[in-house]
Amino acid sequence: MNRGPWPLLIGLLLGVVGGLTYAWAIDPVEFVGSSPAALHSDVQADYLTLIASAYAATGDLPRAQVRLGLFPGPDAAETLGALAQARLASGRPASEAQALALLAGDLGVRPSPPPGLTPRIATVVPIASPTITRTPSPRPSPTVTLTPGAPFQVDRRELECDATLRVPRIRLLVLDAAGQGVPRIEVLVLWDTGQDHFYTGLKPELGNGYGDFTMSEGVTYTVRLAESGALVTGVETEPCVDESGGVYPGSWWLVFVQPPQP
Amino acid sequence: MPHLLRTFRFWIGVILGLAAALLYGWVLQPVRATDTSLVSLRQDYRADYVLMVAEAYGGEGELSLAVQRLAALGPETPSQYVEAAIAYASDQAFAVEDIERLTRLARDLQSIPPTPAASSP
Numbered sequence: 001m002n003r004g005p006w007p008l009l010i011g012l013l014l015g016v017v018g019g020l021t022y023a024w025a026i027d028p029v030e031f032v033g034s035s036p037a038a039l040h041s042d043v044q045a046d047y048l049t050l051i052a053s054a055y056a057a058t059g060d061l062p063r064a065q066v067r068l069g070l071f072p073g074p075d076a077a078e079t080l081g082a083l084a085q086a087r088l089a090s091g092r093p094a095s096e097a098q099a100l101a102l103l104a105g106d107l108g109v110r111p112s113p114p115p116g117l118t119p120r121i122a123t124v125v126p127i128a129s130p131t132i133t134r135t136p137s138p139r140p141s142p143t144v145t146l147t148p149g150a151p152f153q154v155d156r157r158e159l160e161c162d163a164t165l166r167v168p169r170i171r172l173l174v175l176d177a178a179g180q181g182v183p184r185i186e187v188l189v190l191w192d193t194g195q196d197h198f199y200t201g202l203k204p205e206l207g208n209g210y211g212d213f214t215m216s217e218g219v220t221y222t223v224r225l226a227e228s229g230a231l232v233t234g235v236e237t238e239p240c241v242d243e244s245g246g247v248y249p250g251s252w253w254l255v256f257v258q259p260p261q262p
Numbered sequence: 263m264p265h266l267l268r269t270f271r272f273w274i275g276v277i278l279g280l281a282a283a284l285l286y287g288w289v290l291q292p293v294r295a296t297d298t299s300l301v302s303l304r305q306d307y308r309a310d311y312v313l314m315v316a317e318a319y320g321g322e323g324e325l326s327l328a329v330q331r332l333a334a335l336g337p338e339t340p341s342q343y344v345e346a347a348i349a350y351a352s353d354q355a356f357a358v359e360d361i362e363r364l365t366r367l368a369r370d371l372q373s374i375p376p377t378p379a380a381s382s383p
Contacts, residue, residue: 015279023287036307040297043334047311048302054314057321067310095322200272226272 044071048083049096056099061106068107080104084202094201101202120183152228154256159247161240167214168249169236170223172182174200177260181209186226191219197226215247225256267337301336305350309333313356325370340381344368 033210037045048071053062068076084100151173170189174182183201201213216222217237224231237249303311313330319328332340348364 005271006267007272008275011277012279013275013283015276016275016283017279019280019283020287023284023292028292034298034302034304038298038302040299043299046331046334050318052310053318053322057317067314068305201272221272237312237377250368 001241018116037072045083046089046102046236048080049087049100052080052099052103053096055103055106065102065107077104077107080107081202086179088199088202089186097199097202098204102205105203105205112144115246123185148210152225152230152256152258154230154232156253157255158250158253159234159238159240162251163240163242163248165251168217169212169214169251170224170235170254171210171212172254172256174202174211174225175258176209176259179257180196183208184260185209185211187211187213188220188226189213189226215249215251223254228256230256269288300334303335306354308343309347309350309354311335312343312367313351313360313364316344316347316360319367320363320371325374328367329371329374340373341368344371 005245011210019213036044039047048068051064051067054067057062065076071079073079080100084097084104087100088094088097155175173189174185174187181200182197183204185200188200189196189198196213198211198213200209203210203212213221213223215235215237219236222231222233223235223237232254235252237253239247240241240250241247266289276298280357300308300311315331318331319325329340332343335343341370345368347359350362351364
């Protein structure tokens with residue numbers, strides 16, 4: 001009795017099953033020389049944090065950049081900034097988040113210190129600062145709404161025309177009743193099509209109560225402290241003019257202050 | 263004879279199937295090196311990891327944190343990883359200050375008594 005190709009097909013099937021079982025389960029390819037980019041995402045987060053901690057200790061930016069280059073990604077500064085927020089939100093030591101924020105800031109654009117605060121960075125590279133001219137055209141002021149009994153109140157809101165800030169930002173400072181910066185304050189930023197949040201204290205060289213958020217032109221934002229009813233509405237980029245007549249989007253400087261206890 | 267022919271065809275099929283599956287499983291579509299742990303880091307990356315721990319330790323001064331970071335490398339003791347990194351750094355002519363950082367960490371690790379917590383991953 002001729003059974004045709006069945007013996008061959010059955011053997012082939014058994015061989016495939018046995019071979020794949022052996023190749024994938026019994027004796028899979030071993031990875032003893034993997035790179036940091038192949039690490040599990042949680043381990044990658046720890047690795048990136050260690051890069052930042054090492055940088056915070058040594059200040060060796062080229063070395064940190066080489067190490068970060070092991071991880072594929074479009075923008076390391078954004079990644080580190082987001083990681084800093086996530087680590088802080090998950091209750092990890094503030095020193096980790098600060099190291100991440102420091103490296104993120106040094107990789108990207110370091111905002112100028114808030115008014116009235118002296119940066120802790122000892123070495124400052126002198127740069128030619130252009131003369132800033134505030135746009136004379138009238139503009140609508142953001143509306144401030146305070147909830148009775150709110151632990152923080154809006155103290156200042158100012159348009160900042162600083163050409164060194166390459167991208168417009170909402171920059172804010174949260175101060176306690178004694179005038180000290182308050183870290184770990186969650187700040188909600190809402191707009192028509194979405195929302196985001198960030199925490200104060202991730203850029204300690206700019207103040208423990210400092211935090212910032214990158215704005216998009218043409219978008220109107222509402223800023224609110226998560227644990228407070230105090231909010232600022234109608235925040236949007238405003239045009240500023242530099243000394244050469246160039247127009248660039250300005251940033252907003254907001255200060256929230258805890259009123260003194262009666 | 264037909265029985266022998268069928269048996270022959272069967273084993274030819276098994277061999278062909280095995281060969282194709284191994285080719286597929288080991289070469290064409292091997293288990294991917296994703297979601298790996300620090301244990302599988304290549305030697306140079308591992309040495310740099312240990313160097314980062316030493317650099318961070320130099321700034322933070324927290325030996326327990328350094329031990330915790332080194333323990334993530336695998337089952338060996340933190341001191342063993344640092345010693346291996348020093349050996350690698352010496353072979354590869356790392357900067358003197360880097361070797362000094364590693365040496366300082368190794369020395370400070372020697373000062374802590376061996377505990378299960380310090381040697382477990």
